[in-house]
Amino acid sequence: MTVKIDPTEFAGKRVLVSGGTKGAGRATVERFLAGGAQVVTAARGTPEPIDGVEFVQADLTTAEGGELVAKAALERLGGIDILAHVMGGSSAPGGGFVALTDDHWLAELNLNLLATVRLDRLLIPQMIERGEGAVVHVTSIQSVLPLPEATTAYAAAKAALKTYSKSISKELGPKGVRVNVVSPGWIxxxxxxxxxxxxxxxxxxxxxxxxxxxxxxxxxxxxxxPADPHEVADLIAYLASDRAAAIHGAEFVIDGGTVPTV
Amino acid sequence: MTVKIDPTEFAGKRVLVSGGTKGAGRATVERFLAGGAQVVTAARGTPEPIDGVEFVQADLTTAEGGELVAKAALERLGGIDILAHVMGGSSAPGGGFVALTDDHWLAELNLNLLATVRLDRLLIPQMIERGEGAVVHVTSIQSVLPLPEATTAYAAAKAALKTYSKSISKELGPKGVRVNVVSPGWIxxxxxxxxxxxxxxxxxxxxxxxxxxxxxxxxxxxxxxPADPHEVADLIAYLASDRAAAIHGAEFVIDGGTVPTV
Amino acid sequence: MTVKIDPTEFAGKRVLVSGGTKGAGRATVERFLAGGAQVVTAARGTPEPIDGVEFVQADLTTAEGGELVAKAALERLGGIDILAHVMGGSSAPGGGFVALTDDHWLAELNLNLLATVRLDRLLIPQMIERGEGAVVHVTSIQSVLPLPEATTAYAAAKAALKTYSKSISKELGPKGVRVNVVSPGWIxxxxxxxxxxxxxxxxxxxxxxxxxxxxxxxxxxxxxxPADPHEVADLIAYLASDRAAAIHGAEFVIDGGTVPTV
Amino acid sequence: MTVKIDPTEFAGKRVLVSGGTKGAGRATVERFLAGGAQVVTAARGTPEPIDGVEFVQADLTTAEGGELVAKAALERLGGIDILAHVMGGSSAPGGGFVALTDDHWLAELNLNLLATVRLDRLLIPQMIERGEGAVVHVTSIQSVLPLPEATTAYAAAKAALKTYSKSISKELGPKGVRVNVVSPGWIxxxxxxxxxxxxxxxxxxxxxxxxxxxxxxxxxxxxxxPADPHEVADLIAYLASDRAAAIHGAEFVIDGGTVPTV
Ligand SMILES: [Ca+2]
Ligand SMILES: [Ca+2]
Ligand SMILES: [Ca+2]
Ligand SMILES: [Ca+2]
Ligand SMILES: [Ca+2]
Ligand SMILES: [Ca+2]
Ligand SMILES: [Ca+2]
Ligand SMILES: [Ca+2]
Ligand SMILES: [Ca+2]
Ligand SMILES: [Ca+2]
Ligand SMILES: [Ca+2]
Structure with a gap:
């Protein structure tokens, strides 16, 4: 049993991947490319060109960066059919909750919640107009299983992202746009x-x-x-594909069983 | 974007589908067949033969029926690599909780919990021996969103099945056997x-x-x-496949957004 | 800060406590007694008499035992205002899921689910008639955090009890009967x-x-x-009291933080 | 059965209530006062004096306001034993997710998450020093059951508050400080x-x-x-009291059964 990718699965699909230059985001770019999609992603620097991938130089943790990426994505590809938000992470220091300053909190909220909220606000309306689209938000098992040493604000931001996803799924389902969440453990x-x-x-x-x-x-x-980045990318692709047309407002955990509760 | 099935995805895999003669179970049989698997299922009557499907005549809601099916499955296929428990349903009367007799409760528990528990007990040990296997239990969104008019016992039995699945996943993960849950809404x-x-x-x-x-x-x-039976079947196949090798102890809801909570 | 009990808090209230002869059940009997209630409980043997407590000799894990207790409770006290189901536990052997026979499963389901279901069916109707009543079901954190070595069936039965409780709460809320769950960790x-x-x-x-x-x-x-039995009993009493008149269909965990997830 | 309050229940206890000038916050101030506590709360304006209540004029949605209140609370009462964060609410406009600007998001996050985070950071360390304290965070059932018309950001912020609470409970339990959440529905x-x-x-x-x-x-x-503000206040007081000494890291919902899922 080998994992074969159908090279026409995403033919004609225009995909934006946030956080697409490394880790699970990079693997997600590769997965959609292998499936025949056109892909756009953002990078702060200037990465090596990849066939079929549009790079936009911008910092998505700022409002300006989000606007720049959304505008470039729409101009270069003419529209976005699939939004895969893989961006995220924590750079807060250890030391428990007292070590987290307001600046740490805002940085974690910008990276793990607001960057996604802003891109959604800019790019989902054109999906609504076409009555079609698929959005996948990547959270973390820490949204339900937070670790207090250094990642309390990260975990809280991912929990906010999860509830935000359920909320907008109620509005967007009737408009033809599917919204789902992938929640990875250690990758x-x-x-x-x-x-x-x-x-x-x-x-x-x-x-x-x-x-x-x-x-x-x-x-x-x-x-x-831990999961391999390509395994997380494949689950994102599954949820974004027509095979998952009946899956909406759901959260799919990929953690090898780490979360010990139902 | 069309859904293509790789006809060699499950080549060499031996699959048991419970509840495989109708609804989502029947679609699951067809999905594994299309992926190149050998499939065995059980039926109380004598259905028309299907190429590549072994039918065992038995009633899986009884202990004897479970033993008969497990034995026949192992004899005819030489082992089972994938267990897909799609069996389930409710035949209890309306009228709220007072209308549910002890007999209704036992019938719902047998159909929606114990039939699966018994087959697992008989068929997972040979997976443990090989250090390899995948198990998918189908529950229902009623396990978390119960409807009180007629399906209280069904919902309770499916909740038990879900917690049972998480419990055995803790034992089976280290032994190479993956266990996951698919929770459908209306199909x-x-x-x-x-x-x-x-x-x-x-x-x-x-x-x-x-x-x-x-x-x-x-x-x-x-x-x-509602979901199409083939959409539920495809999700079951995804979880049973090597694409989902990092997914274990998880519950994947397929309900078009019906459950209103995160 | 000391915990004082108002000796008139439950004056005039008629309370049935299942599992009231030991552990948290015994503490619950004492808690309601200290609050001025009349209390009835069941025991398989013949315990020493306690002022204000009616003992019924019966085995609640059987249908006959349930009927005997319900009948005696209604005859001796003239009605039941508060049902506190503290009964439960596990006597299954270690060895993981393969060690659990059908008989173990049925014993765990009878003790941890069906005994409660039967008493509810017999005693809630007279609450509905009066348009007033409070029911508390004691489950376990294992309903969400199951331990696979010996208690898989116990955990599954408690999960069923939890979903059953939510289901009947939907029917009973409009009829004036409150239903809530207390989920203890180690006591x-x-x-x-x-x-x-x-x-x-x-x-x-x-x-x-x-x-x-x-x-x-x-x-x-x-x-x-671990929690003290009297702490669990106090939470049960809180939920059964008029202080909790707006709390319905809820699950209150008392585990000192054991469950690591939100 | 009447609800009597023991006037010595919180004797000697110093309580800070955020959001204490109206609604459930005001009722919480009154509840602790009736139990014999000293209470401090913050108000933007200058409310009428109440016996036993210290008012601090400050805006808790700002970092400066939080520092001012924490400093004044410690100076006037000499320490805080119980922190009850009742503050919260939504002032975002209707129109779904596209109507929520970055400013709305930041306002909702400040009011419903960061105001609490800041006060905790300033006031929990003196609890840790004494090895004793109780913290109650008020969230909302929208943290799990978000409504998309106007309250998506509010719901997301409350979800973040809930996961934050679980995270710090893991650090604070061993240090003698209990942390719990009250999640109300309509009040x-x-x-x-x-x-x-x-x-x-x-x-x-x-x-x-x-x-x-x-x-x-x-x-x-x-x-x-809906719940009465005094019913929510009583649940907050219960969790802050020694009766709840074994309850930690928990979320108690008070919604009359509104949330339809377990
Ligand atoms: Ca579509
Ligand atoms: Ca879960
Ligand atoms: Ca394997
Ligand atoms: Ca719905
Ligand atoms: Ca869920
Ligand atoms: Ca009542
Ligand atoms: Ca733990
Ligand atoms: Ca929980
Ligand atoms: Ca203490
Ligand atoms: Ca409802
Ligand atoms: Ca819940």
Whole structure:
């Protein structure tokens, strides 16, 4: 049993991926490309060109960056059929809730909630006009299983994104636009590889030892491993595809069983 | 964008589908067949033969029926790689909780919980031995959104099935067997068509009027329609496939947005 | 700040407590008595008499036992205003899901679901007639956080009880009968004391060491201790009281923070 | 059965109530006062003095206002034992998600999330020092059941507050500080009375007709009425009291059954 991608699955589809230059976002760009879509994404710098991908240089955590990307996306592709918000992450310091300043809170809210809210506000109206479109928001299992050491504000912002998604799904379902959420646990991105290397440097031992430290901090992962970025990307693509035409207002968790509750 | 099925996706896979003779179960049988799997299912009567499908005549709501089906499945296919429990439903009368006798409760528990528990107990051990397997349990949005008129016991049994699924996922993840849940809302099965015809006969008006009566009883469906059985089947197939190798212990709702809460 | 009980809080109220001879059930009997209620409970044996408590000798896990208790309760007290179902527990063996036979499943379902369903069916109708009544069902955090070693069927039965409670709350709210759920984590009952003693005998070390073993199996309890039976009883009394007149169809968790998800 | 308040229940306790000048906040001030506590609250204007209540003139939606209130509270009472965050609400316009500007989002996040985060950061450390304290955050059933017409950002902010509460509960439980959430549905405040009067003026008919319009928008309330502010206040007081010493990291819904899911 191998995973084959139909190269015409997304033929004619115009896809915007936020956070598309690394990790699960990059894998999502590749997944839609492999399925035959036209893809646009944003980057702060100037990445190497990829066939079929439009890059817009902008910072999506600002209102101006969002406007720039939305405008460029519509101009270059003539419209957006699929919005995949993979952007997100946490750069807050450790030390529990007292270490989180107002600036940390606003940074986490901008990156993990408001950047998505702004792009949706700019790009969903043209979906409503056509009576067709699919939106996927990537949250995190921390929206329900928050870790207090450093990621309280990140977890809270992702919880807001999840409830926001359900709210707009009630308005958008009757207008032909589907909205769903993908909620990943630990993903083995380049950033995760670097984290393991730093842990190994700090603690000694092997990379496998470092991996165990992270697994323990999560309370274990029943399948014994993090998700691959391409597995998360495939789930996003599934939800954005016509195969999922009856799936709306839902949250699909991909965490290898990490969340211990129903 | 059309939904194409890779005819080799499930090549070499041996699949047991419970409830496979009608509705979403029948569509699930067809979906795995189209993907190249060998399929076995159970029926109380003697259905027309289908190429690639083994039928076992048995009543899965009894312990004896479960044993008969498990034994025949293992003998005829030499093992089961994928277990798709689509069986379920409610035949309890209206009238609220006082109308549900002990016999109704036991019938609903047998059909919607214990039939699955028994087959799992008989068929998962050979998956554990091979260190490989995928199990999908079909519940219902009523597990979280119960309707009190006639389906309280059905909803309760499906809630039990959901928590049971999470519990065994904790044991089975480390053993290589994935367990996930598909939770559908209203599905437009043959039974639903007959329900609409009966409603039309009773109330007058058009089939569309009857459809509206059912939609109203659910509090509306944001996408405006029930799921097609083949859409539910495709989600089951997705979860059972290697594309979902990182998805475990999860519940995927397919209800067009019916459940109004996150 | 001390916890004072108003001795007239439940004056004139007739209360049935299931499972009232030990643990949190016994504490619930005492709590309602201290609040001035008349209390009836059931016991399989013949316990020492307590002033203000009616004992009925019966086994509530059987249909006959339920009928006997309901009939005696109505005859002796003339009606029941408050139903507190504290009954429950697990006696299934360890060994994961394969060790649970059909008989184990039926025993767990009878004790943790059907005993309550039957008493509700017999005693709620007289509440509906008066347009007044309060029902509290005790479930368990395992309904959402199941432990797979020995309590899968118990967890599933409690999940069914929770969804059943929400379903009947929809019917009963408009009829003046409130229905709520209390979901405890670890409670330091006599049975828990004996468990710790057995663990100490088996493992050596102190009682505190044995306590740590149990805490670890739960993933830790943020407040560092199990609940006292009287704390669970007080929450049941709160929900049954007129102070909670606007609380209906809710689930109140009392677990010191054990469940790690929102 | 009448609700009596023990006038010594909170004797010696110093309580800060945010949002304490109207609605459920005002009722919470009164509830703690009746229980013998010292109470401090903030108001933008200069309200009439109440015996036992310290008013601080400040706007808690700003960082400066939060600092002013925290400082004044500690100076005037010498410490805070109980933090009850009742503050919140929505002033966003109707028109669905496109009508919500960045300014609306920030206003809703400040009022419903960040005001609480800031006060917690300033006032919980002195609780940690004493190894004792109780915090109650008031969210809304919209955190799980969002309404898309005007309150999407409010609902999202309250969802963030809920996950934030669970996150800090994991850190604070071991330090002796309990954190819980009260999630109300419709409360019959002065603001609700005015809403009904405006609806009556707009639509004609009686106040009862206007009440039905609001009930319908919520999908109905099984108990047939909104909560009284004093009922919400009593639940907040219960969670802050020693009766709830084993309740931590929990969310108690008070909505008369409005949320239709478990
Ligand atoms: Ca579409
Ligand atoms: Ca879940
Ligand atoms: Ca496998
Ligand atoms: Ca609905
Ligand atoms: Ca959900
Ligand atoms: Ca009543
Ligand atoms: Ca824990
Ligand atoms: Ca919860
Ligand atoms: Ca304390
Ligand atoms: Ca409702
Ligand atoms: Ca709930």
């Amino acid at each position: 083995m991105t380049e950033a995760s590889v670097h984290l393991l290397e730093r842990l190994q440097a700090a603690n000694g031992g092997t990379i496998e030892d470092a991996r165990q430290v992270v697994l323990d901090s999560l309370g274990g992962i029943p399948i014994g491993r | 437009m099965t043959e039974a639903s068509v007959h329900l609409l015809e009966r409603l039309q006969a009773a109330n007058g008006g058009t089939i569309e009027d009857a459809r509206q009566v059912v939609l109203d009883s659910l509090g509306g469906i944001p996408i405006g329609r | 330091m009952t006599e049975a828990s004391v004996h468990l710790l003693e057995r663990l100490q005998a088996a493992n050596g070390g102190t009682i505190e060491d044995a306590r740590q073993v149990v805490l670890d199996s739960l993933g830790g309890i943020p407040i560092g201790r | 019959m405040t002065e603001a609700s009375v005015h809403l009904l009067e405006r609806l009556q003026a707009a639509n004609g008919g009686t106040i009862e007709d206007a009440r039905q319009v609001v009930l319908d928008s919520l999908g109905g309330i099984p108990i047939g009425r």
